[in-house]
Amino acid sequence: MDEIDLKIIELLQQNAKMSMKELASIIHLSPPAATERVRKLEDQQIIENYQAQLNLKKIGRTIEAIILFKSIDCKALAKFCEEHPAVISCYRVAGEISYIAHVATDSVESLEQFIDASMVYGTPSTNIVLSSVTEQIILPLK
Structure with missing residues (x-):
């Protein structure tokens, strides 16, 4: 390049x-x-994809959370997160926790339902997002 x-x-x-x-x-x-x-x-797969960045609040996803998981079944938790429509992103990480999921739901009740459904895969620790410092990640290349 x-x-x-x-x-x-x-x-x-x-x-x-x-x-x-x-x-x-x-x-x-x-x-x-x-x-x-x-x-x-x-x-060369340097550019992999083009995506529309959505305003979560304007599409009704007003509740965002970052959920840390101490999983008991990593593969099952990964599959759950891949398939659940509330999950925006999910990362496998090293350390005391094994996954970090970013979720967006339309209500506290639906967030609670997500948490309840995820508990069979491990212990979640939920952090509600109050505001976002960055909405778009632009990677500086220089």
Whole structure:
């Protein structure tokens, strides 16, 4: 990867809907050359996916929590989290706890239902999210 590739990645992290024409203009390449650069970054799996970032509150997911698990069945807990619609992300970690799940629900009651359902896989420790410091992670590459 060279400086142009790094700039492309930076720009697409900020706005993945940017047109190839706009991207090409910023990085001073022709649109076909910029498109080819992006395609190569995708082929190398440096860029893996493009996603819409949703406003959780506007889609009714007003309760967010970070749940730490001391699991008794790691594979079953991982499967539970993969399949549960409230789970935004789940990480296997080393240390006293084995998983960290970020969940978003429409009510305290549905959060409680999630916690109750998860307890067969281990001991959860729930932390309610009060506010978010970052809404989008843009990885600086320099």
